[in-house]
Each structure stands twice: as C-alpha cells, then as structure tokens.
Amino acid sequence: MIVVAGEALIDLVPGAAPGGTPGSTPPGSPAGGELPALLPRRGGGPYNTAMALGRLGSPTAFCSRVSTDSFGEALLSGLRADGVDTALVQRGPEPTTLAVASISADGSAGYGFYVEGTADRLFELPAALPDGVTALSLGTCSLVLEPGASAYEALLRREAERGVFTALDPNIRTGLIADADAYRARFRGWLPYVGLLKLSVEDAAWLADTDDVDAAIREWLATGPAAVVLTHGGDGISVRCQDGSGCAVPGERVEIVDTIGAGDTVNAALLHRLAAHHALSAPALAKLDEAAWRDVLGFAARAAAITCSRPGAEPPYAAELT
Template sequence: MTFLVVGESIADLIGTPGSWRFRAVPGGSPLNVAVALAALGRPVRFASEVGDDLFGGLLRDHLARHGVGASELAAAPATSLAFARVGADGSASYDFRFDWRFPQTPRLAGVSCLHTGSLAALTGPGGPRVRSLMEAAASAGVTVSYDPNIRPSLLGERDAARAAVEECVRLARLVKVSAEDLAWLYPGEPDLAAARRWAAWPLHAGPAAAWSGGAGDAGDAGAGRLVVVTRGADGAVAVFGDRLVTCPAPAVEVADTVGAGDMFTAAYLAELDGVAVLTAEDVARALRHGCAAAAVVCTREGASPPTPGEVAALLPRVAATVA
C-alpha cells in the first residue's frame, strides 16, 4: 500500500517547561504522520509547501533523514511556524505564524490511502483545494483518512469551521479525531455521540475503496466509516458499525505530548496497511499500535517518530476490548 499524505509543514518552536526558551524542531501534523509512516516502514509520498529559508532547510533535512522525498514540496514565501509553550504537566498550547496556499495537484495513481487534515483542509486558499483532492480520491476508490486536529485560533467562526470539518468527514472512510476537537466542534455533546453520528453518515459514492468496511463477521457487516476518538491519557475508542472498540493507554512518564496524536494516526494507519476487509478485530489491533506509538512519543521531547521495535516493546502493556 502506498500512502499519500497532504498538508502543512511547520517548524515547531518547542518551549522548555516553565520558561520562554524555545527549540526549533520539525512539525506540522501531516508532516509528522508522513515521517512516522516512513519510520514504520510504509511507502509514503508527502505533498506540502515550505519556504526557501532556514526553517525550510530544517524541514527538508528532516524529511530526507527519514526517507521521505521532497519532490512534491511546493515553494512558499516563508516556512510556517508554530510556537508550543509546554506546561508543567507536559501539555502544549500553541501560537501560529501560518500560511497555506497548496497550488499543486498531487497524482493519485498508485495511491491506496490519502491522509490529510489539520490546518491544510480547513484554511484557505489551500483548504478548498485539499477538500477537492479528497473528493477526487474518494470518487476514484482511494481510501481517504482524515484528522481534523483543530486549532481554534486559526479557524475563525465555529459554524463555518464545523461545516468544513463535516464536509471532510463525509469524504473520509477513516477518521481519527481527538476528544478535545469534538468538544470544540460540538460544545456540551459527549464525544461518543458525535462519533456515532459521523460513523453513521453515508460514505461518499465511488468504486470500492482499498479498505472496505465489510463483513469480517456478522457484527461487522456494513460497518462503513471507522471513527476513532483519542482521549489522551485515557487511550482511544473507536466506533465501527455497531461495534465499540476501547483501548486504554499505557502509563508512561510524560516529557511532552507534542505529536502524540500524529504518531497514533501513523501507527494505526500502518497497522491497517494491506487489510482488504476491515473487521472489529483489525480495529482493535490498530488501536493497540496507535496507543503504544503515542505513548512512546510522549516519553521524549517533540514529535520524534517511534521505531517498530519501540512500539512492539509497549504492546504487551496495551489491551483493547470489542463490545
């Protein structure tokens, strides 16, 4: 399976906890997912844009070091920046210097899964172009994966942002969303209620996708869209047809949580690589790997991707249940 990841590349300036000192590291949710997929041994293309500046050099070097090609990086006036101030508990708050135009149209030939989301799918003028690419992929039978990764400070009015997110969800077969994202999109609504609503929406019409929600057993029949909700230290839960898959996170000593959701996304997508007909057991296995990968990255600073060995070492401490 070949992954195409589309979205922003950002230089993250990570703060030292309790201070105003910052260290520049590569970031951007889609870039993190692309690099982590490559680190987990999956073939991946990455379409983005960076500036011809010092921070652009940082991002290009990072991609090259992890074997992700730069041939689909468009030129931007300047590389986007995100300042992450880290609290005493390891959580991060963000401030952005961001622009996203996305002038290119990546080739879909040979792609089995298109993953996108975050700022790239919601902010203009690049956002509408990304959503058009999602529609083209879904219509062509390419599995579309989406992660809203909400950044409220850059999204403006909530109703308009919610409409754009819902447009993306309807185009996607695989959706990973954080409980925090859902709380911002639907204030006061339980995360599982929103996830079940998303999972029940009809899939975009098109040829059979590479990963089909289907009849692995009677309970999986017609499952359709998979919606995974990540809950930080409480792990993740997935809605898949009439099944609910729950996976607590392993306890680890947290350095920071930067990139944890992206590592979860890459690991659960990598684990679904090659699955022709998705079952609840496949989802459980994918959630275990996602929670293990997220836990690994939480033990160190920044979004440093885990190796397959690091993920495997934590798996005995991660259990998922299907109901």
C-alpha cells in the first residue's frame, strides 16, 4: 500500500463565463468587471495524488487531518469513491482550508490561500504506519504550515529510517513561505530521507536559488534521493539519477483547459508505474534502465495530459490509459 500524507482542501475554481472559457470575462464586460462564479472542487496536492493513485488502481491510504464540516465530508467521500483507505485520517472541528485559483490564458493556475485556523494545519504524528506500506508520499502546503509541518516532517524521517520508500514533491507555494532561506535549508535537511524527489523546473530553480540549477540537482542527488524527476510543463518530463544517467520524454499534446492537479497526477503515475516495475525502493530505483524510465515517464506524461484536458484536478482512471 502507498500512503499519501498531507493536506486536503477545497479549490475555488473560476467557472466558465457565458460565451467564454473557464474564468473568462463575460462578453461586453470591462476587464476586471464582473467576477466569475467560483466552483468548489476537491483539492490539495497530497489529496489529488491519493485520488489519482486510487483511480489508477494502486492500493492507497490517505494520512491527514480533515475537518468535520461539509467540505471535509465531501473530501473523504471523494477518496472513498476512488477506493482510497481513510483509516489514517484524523478529524477536527476547524474549517477546511480554501485555495482560490486564478487561471491564466495558457491554462496555468495561481492560488491564494485561506489557511488560518484550519483543520489540516493541526495534523499530529500518527502511530507507525502499517507494515504493508511500500511507499510514503508527501509535499505541498503540509510541509510549510505549522504546527502540522513538523509532524509531517517527523513522519517522513521516522518512516524512512524504518525502510519505507519515500517520495517528496515540494510543490512550492511562495505566498505561504515567510522565510525563503529557512525553507530552503529545511528542504535540504529532508533530502537524506527521500528516495524519489519530483518537482517542476520552476520549483527546482526557486529551491536552488542559483543560476546553476544542474549543479544544485547534482548536490541534492548526492545527499539522498536515488532519482530526481523534473516536470517541464508541456515540454515533458525528465529524470536524473545518482549515477549521472538520465533521460526525458516529450509532453502529450492536448487542448489544455487548466493545469490544476497535473503535477499531482505525475506524482501518482510515477509511483504507480514504479510499483509495476518493482522499483519502490532506492536500490531498485537505482537499477532501472533507460527503457524502464522512459516507460515510467511516458505513462506519467499521458496521465498528466488527460488531467490538463478537463477542468480542476480530475486525474484519469486506469482504463483511460490502457
């Protein structure tokens, strides 16, 4: 079983204005005039990853703290509908975190967060995960917002030390990071406990904080991860391994509605396909040849393209990738 730990929240996504695309200004309105309706959609990087894994057919559990409000109930219902185990979810009466999405002309998404006093920030370190857990995936807001961030970090370290394969997607949201240098230092402290590091090229550049991002990636690989996977938007996905090898696959061409959940779908697809290659361990990951990596990356690129072809974080089911 793969355990995904981190926040579950509600994305408020601009709806389609009359005669326009999602989030567009209604015809005849001045720019910035009428506001589009905001449609609530289940979201959060870890939540989307768990949902995508469930849809792909991987045995998956979600580990988080979710509100008892109506949004929280909807979040859990969505996971259960896709076969995700919610036994590790903590509950609390505080409200659900809200993320207000803005969609640009190219379909990319920006976010504003409402996080004060919300349930997922109060996550507490759970008892040891079940012995059947093969991988633990973490990332996004959950590793930024205290006091829960420290609990998720402790979970990462504890499970890595007992031999669980770990995957990390920082998924940087700069508006939530008060001290960039402190966060970068904390990120480097996680790497010895990470088996697979996945991040976008934009996040890599921000975390590296240098013009020589390749040198930073080599440094990160030397401290722990067996592989670093980079997403390049529509240009595809690449991987760099500890031994210096690597490869890349092109992106799948689709008509983009928005990119919400695309990176999270890549997370899930990577873990799902690596499991099919029996590579959910650092030694096994290090032995993957180029053909296997191309299969894994190509599968992830196809899955992400499907997510981008529809509004909100709606990852594909296994049948859509057959």
